[in-house]
Amino acid sequence: MNRRTFLALAGLVATGCATEDRTGMTLWMWSGGLSEKVLEEAANRFPGLRPLQVGAAFKSKLMTNLAGRSHVPDITGLKGEDISAFFPNADEFVDLKTLGADRLREQYLGWKWQQGCTAEGKMIGFPIDTGPTGLFYRADVFDRFGIRGDALRTWDDYFDAGVELKREAFMILNLRMVFIMAMAQSKRQLVDESGRYIGGDDHVRHAWDLAVRAQRLGINAGMQDGSPDVNAALTTGKVPSMIGASWAAADLKSGAPDSKGAWRVAPTPGGAANYGGSFLGITKYCREPERAFEVITWLLSPDRQTQGFVDLNLFPSTPDTFARPELRQPDDFFGGQIIVDTFAESAKQVPIAYLSPYEVRLAWAFHEELSSVETMGKPPEEAWRDAQSRARRIADHVGLT
Amino acid sequence: MRKYLPQYLAISPFFLLFGIFGLFPMLFLLYLAFQNWDGVGAMRFVGLDQFRYLVSDDVFWRSLVNTLEIWVLSTVPTLFLGLVIAFVLHSSVRFTTFYRIAYFVPSVTSLVAVAIVFGSIFSSNFGLLNAVLNALGAAEVPWLTSEWGIKVSISALIVWQWTGYNAIIYLAGLQAISSDVFDAATVDGASRWQTLWRIVIPMMKPVILFTVIASTIGGLQTFTEAQILVGEEGGPGQAGLTMVLYLYQQAFKHNDFGYGAAIGVGLFVVVLLFSIINWRLVQRGERA
């Protein structure tokens, strides 16, 4: 290959060209992100719509195709943790407001709607599901200690209860969970609207201190998320609680089936929060944006969201559906409790926070140092300083002030 | 030049495709390492910025050290055990087909499935290995939550998967040595050990060189094993963060393709360096 050909090819990558002859309309989603039944129905209803389910490595495929600027899907799923990273390139997506999204705004949760919009007001992601959080706890263990799960309203209450059952069990799964949830309860994250790094501010320090306190009180099990240890600990009651999003109920059911009936859900100590949830976006390569918008709004209408909850436990972003009988089913795993009610309350109170494109990348520095505190006994103050210097370095690298 | 025409023709189909699918990606990587690119928007030339950040990035250096440690922990046992198994298989007659398949199974099994299994073996509180250690009266080891535990677990997975594979390669190498060599040595009264050391190993040198270089290149690119065992962040203390895992994280998770490419170039240099060292080491014996 000579130099000119190379530069031409490299140039194609850099400047972009979507030359392929495309027919129909493609929709990419990770497995389990949208109900298969609903997708199938959509494919029948909108001829030419071809949904593709991608398993692991969804992001790799999407990024490679976007980077190669070829065969980019017309409609794509965007994870909640990724969406803000696409904001600097909002022009790669169709602004859904230009397609009349605003007239549907009332049907969706305000904070969720906001998360799909850039600071300049462009809307690139349409709400799929949400992840309102709650406190999952073992009523059998709590009862023995005379602890009432729904009375644990603050982190202090929660930790105090943890100290009470310390002899027998660990209240906290790991420090990361405390930090993530405490941050999710905050209106401010790691970067503010003007592109300034605020990871050293009080709200972050507060979340950090909570995590460190759990360690100091000796109520932390220090287990890795998703490991067999976690499942065993939740089954045996060695860890009788966890703070998690609505979707964690499904993980709990499959991971700790033998503890069926013992679990309950209460409001999150310290206030409502959201963890997870996703969006659908239309890329600029889509040749029929109006039709794609029709597809999206059909897929994510309250009726389909209800179906999504029934099939996959996807918690709706449409508050009107919270009261539907399909959602308000007593759940045997939770002793017949209607857990949706608790999450619905939480969903309505989630604070609106500004999410910069770099939240996940910066938060990593804090998670990393907390895990050193937890597993290697690193002194918390030293860990905090290291977390700050790491986060600062990343902030400088990505051009934050 | 005409004299060499057949040779050039013989390699030309290969190199034609090579230019397109091998060389271009390589040059592209180099080009990318001088850009700032989030994979979606426009590229911006930033000169040596990415490399400046790279050399001052302690996470990069840690990932380099992790990678080398895991590589040594996995490659040495893999190649040694592979060689032993090959010799034993070569001299043993019965059930060889069974043995061969049994040893080959690990290398064809999907890594994702294997990692789930290894996750339950190494799990700290309820894992199989700790249960065995417990039964033997030994202390439990926090396999997936301590620095060396993580490295040993990842290495164990690699050893498990590739030992049989390398044994098969060595076996193929042993086939190439005619049985006359063995017979002649026996007539000379050489012991088994001497035959092995003086005659068989030197004759196997090209094949050994292949396995050493291949495991250098493959081992320094360890990715999936670590990703599935300890997650994309590399586990507690980043003990399982390998270079390719770090590269992948930066490029595909954080959309920083320019920096990902710079890590890729760093990786390239390291792999090249160790390949040259290993090549020299293995070849030296040949001249002596």
Place this chain on the structure above:
Amino acid sequence: MRRPKVIQHSVLGLGVLLSLFPFYWMVVMATNSTEEILKFPPAVTPGGELLTNVGKVFTEIDFFGSMLNTFLAATGATVLVLLFDSLAAFTFAKFHFPGRTFLFVLLLATMMIPPQLSAIPQFVVMAQFGWVGSLKALVVPATINAFGIFWMRQYIAGAVHDELLEAARLDGCGFLRQYWHVGLPVVRPALGFLGIYTFISVWNDYLWPLVVLVDPDELTLQVALGQLNRTHDTDYSMVMAGTVLAVIPLLIVFLIGARNFIADLAKGAVRG
């Protein structure tokens, strides 16, 4: 002579146990329900759920359709690799020509690029060729198997003796006939391994086919199996059942390819 054999077989037997244990566990997982394997303590012996799990795999994905795709791609790549790579390797191993070392080093250098990154430029090339979504995109790049060339070169360097080639040359054999009559017969075991290796790597590759195949009806087996991994609430028993099924064809291919070694071993057995 009996005692050493006992030692040998016990060493080999121990290795077999270690080798097969994780596979055994996969079978345990594939034959139990997901609840059984995730709960504590988990099931440790095979259960009776295999047919249920396999049935689920067949309804969730087009197992045989994607298997056919994978088989075509893997076979195509294997044939091309055996053809091109052994010839190129023979040339590298036994002939001196200007640029030999340079080209060989260049070849090895491409092995040092992590495939995660080279996927992007490769994808661009594929898009330019209009091959995205077709099996060509899997077969043709797999042909430049640097590992394969390197392996063959090393094997040929040790196994094909220069005197034989010299003799053939004196007999008036040209380059191609030397390759065909002298080179190929000696390197059969190496070709067997190269074929198996190529077939398996194409069969098990995940990232590249995931990226380059776009039509939901034309996926490879690993990509289709990957669809079973949900973000939450994955049915591990079903995933394991699919994985075990996907390994079986590879074992058959291995048996066929390994005939080369086995035939040779039988010859060698005389000296035992």
